[in-house]
Amino acid sequence: MFNKNNPKESGGELLHNHIPIKLVTVHGTGAGDITSSGDKWWQLGSVFMDELQKRLDLDPNQVEIVPFQWENGPNSEDKRRDAGSALAKQLASYDEAEQDYYLIGHSHGGSVIYNALLKSVDNKTPFKRLKVWCTVGTPFLDYRPNTFLFQRLRSIGLTIYTTGIVSLVLGFWIMLMALFKTEVNQNIVTLGHAMTLYGVITYACLWLYERRRKSWFTKKQKKRVEALYSNLWCGLWHKEDEAISALSNVQNISAPIIPSTFLLPVVASFQFGLVILIGLIFAFDLAFNSGDMLNYFLTSEDGSEGFSIGGITFSIAFEILLIWIPLTWVLTKLLSLFAHLFGRPLAFLLNKVVWASIQKRAWGDDLLKEDVHAISSHPPEFEHKCDFLGDSIADPLRQHSEKNAIKTLHKVRLVLGMSENADATPDIRTELSDSINWQELIHTSYFDVPAFIDLLAESLQQAGLVNDNQATLADK
Template identity: 25%
Template sequence: MSQPSLAAAPPSEELAILVHGTFAGAESHTGDKWWQEGSEVSQALQDRLPDGVRIAADEEVFHWSGENGERARSRAASQLLQRLRPLEEEGKPYHLVGHSHGGSVIWMALRMSLVAGKPLNGLRSWTTVGTPFLHQSSRSPWHPINLLSFLVGLALLRPAFAAAKGLLTLLFDAAAGHPIAITLKDSSEAGYMSILRAPFLALLERMGVSVERTEAGIHLGSFDPAGDLSLLQYLLFTREGLLLFGVILLFGYICLHLSLMAVRPAIESIRIRAEKRLQRKAFARYGGRWLGLWSPDDEAINGLRATLKLSVSFVKRIAPSDRVFLTDNLELVSRPYYWVFGPVFNHLLRPVVDSLVRGVLARSAQGNDRPTTQVVDVKPTPVDDAPGAMPLPPSVQKEILDESNRHAGGVAPLLRQLLACPTFSTGLESISNQLSGRELVHTSYFDHPDVLDLISCNVALESGAESPAAAELPGRPAIVEWFSAFKRGVAEDDLEGSRIFAYAAQPEAIPEPPRRRAG
């Protein structure tokens, strides 16, 4: 979906942009989803925000596809960055709040801003809620496989460029009317290129194109420079000329394609290394404005982390069946087959196939469609050693979990409906339409008032604004202490952290909105 420019805001107004997560997208700006205008969550959050901060509405509401993939999240980050540019140019402050992989989209956008050399100076705060940050890795750029792939890629560039040069020379000579013959170097002079072009020469011969090996080289086609046809006419208006031109073009394309495929792993390895440095740089600049809210019971974070250690076997061992049925005796003649091939398959092929299947399933669940990389960890923090980052206070964790368990009690009747449906897909669709989202911790954060209060605390802190509920803080020391400790911790690596540290070091000075229910 194309993203229109954000509407101009009054000079004193700050904007809060909500970014949804995976599978949570919608076409409409308004609706019941937490990030849509008019929803219970957005209204409750707006009531808690300081004066002068409003949640994006109408055309300002941010949309992305919500697809489960790194490519989709990267595209969304680029779209978000485009949406923020008008605010940056006008000097309008703003805040970002992302749930689930909406937080990943925000984190990608922050890193992209540094790559583009245009840091987000208008960003006041960014908050992630239940975000499973995927920490990726790849082989070292100096790994033998990468070095070998790079050398193979360079070797394949030579025939690709030779084919391109030959075609351009051929077309130039044809256009200039030069009567030349189409001749390749002899195999003894072509080196390894003779091995690569051999299948294509055989293909030309099978298609009826003349391939004549002479002392001068390999003469292609039956074009006669002294004949009635010009070289251009031969190439464009004869079957043999067209076939010859097409096969040379195909040879160059395949060599170029294989070359790029060979160097791709090495390039991605270099890029992953660079991104590790970029992550540290991005967190150093934006980390002090971050607030991360998550529970250790979050199903999305824990489920994605579980994909890192899949041990399920999907491939059955080859072994003779027990003789239970009468026809099992007929399999006795196949016992030598099991003796010979069973050990080879079970101990050599089966582990490899199992590993490949598990890898495909894990990458699909993780949405890791980035080439030659693997997810090595799933954390609720954007960097490995995010200082001060910690889960929600235990009391809040327990309340969210208890509420989710209470709603999850109604899932059993839905499972019975699933079993009674004629098809599994129909049953899943029926259940998904009846689930409220409150059955999971991952989708229940915004139902808890303390979560909304903490989001607004971060907004108020970074805006330098006062909340109308600051007088209630003395009665809620656990929330104040947790928020103070979190902000003091992340401010340690922030380039602009001195103000935040000084502000968060005084719990009584931290504004907090009133405690009220989302509904």
């Protein structure tokens, strides 16, 4: 947990000078609102905020609670970084005003705070008045730039890169061929040199361009954040937190969604159409191009031309049994073989694409030049780690979520058991959505459990968030 060395020196002196302290709250994904007042934990006037103020005995004239709003909290890493930049500017203004500030972020609200810290390092303006940053149930996503240059290029850059690489390969090939021939056209050799030079220059320029305008945070910057702010970090999280576990586990899920036999139904449908097509072809052949065999069966027994039902029937049966059915069977077997040969590798590739899409959707990974390298309950490159909540806090959290889960399950059962003879057809999706209050999860229950509020208040108090009279007693 939080390991500030001397809480007396972290916030008490500012209270003596009567400079307002800021307590900034940052909501998580999907938890935003257009107003700063309301019932949500981070809003002014919420039950949690009232309880926290009581525990800390905060004077509104000395401590100002500042809800930080970033739209509705979209599940987007790009939006989280934009919010981090906005928060960094806000905190920098507190530094200029010589105001202490304390940060609390829930879920990806903690990611927004972490991005603000990264931004301060990137701007080379470390936060001077930051006293503590508490993250609650935050899954930290470690993004790293894509390995290859072409993965970080788009549009015109990728086009130029392609022409450069093609020129480099062709130029190198021309020069290599010239080494093994005694007589080579000098113009061809010059062309090879020019193409190779163009390829090298193009790649070098694109590489330098990407390096100068990089949009990612480097490993060095992450280590710098660890050096500056790790001793101010208070990480609070339950070991069964669903968000942390789910986002971490989805990285390793690779169960097949699309079976290797997924092409067989397509083959069966195609087989049905193939049989009809071949039947029509043979029917057309019998009607207009019967040949000598059909003429033979259309001849009467005395040698004169006549109509023989048996002959025509035999001719059709002959073509069906010896040509139509065998040909259809062979083509069907070939199609089934094709389905098996190509179905397995194609299903493998499609499963990779599907799971990659699911992972990106779950992580909010909408960055073009970076990929998620790891997910953890701790910020990337942090040597200082906060343990998960102890049983005295974890058990009440678990009991709170389980109690609400039972209530919700009862509501869900009632929704699913609606009579088919009801006056109106129920909208199952809406009914189920209305039955969930999100307190069924530990991840969304932290601020409703008194034991956790006690712990958070104690952590803030240790960081120096105390009233003027408390600071005076501490100094004595």
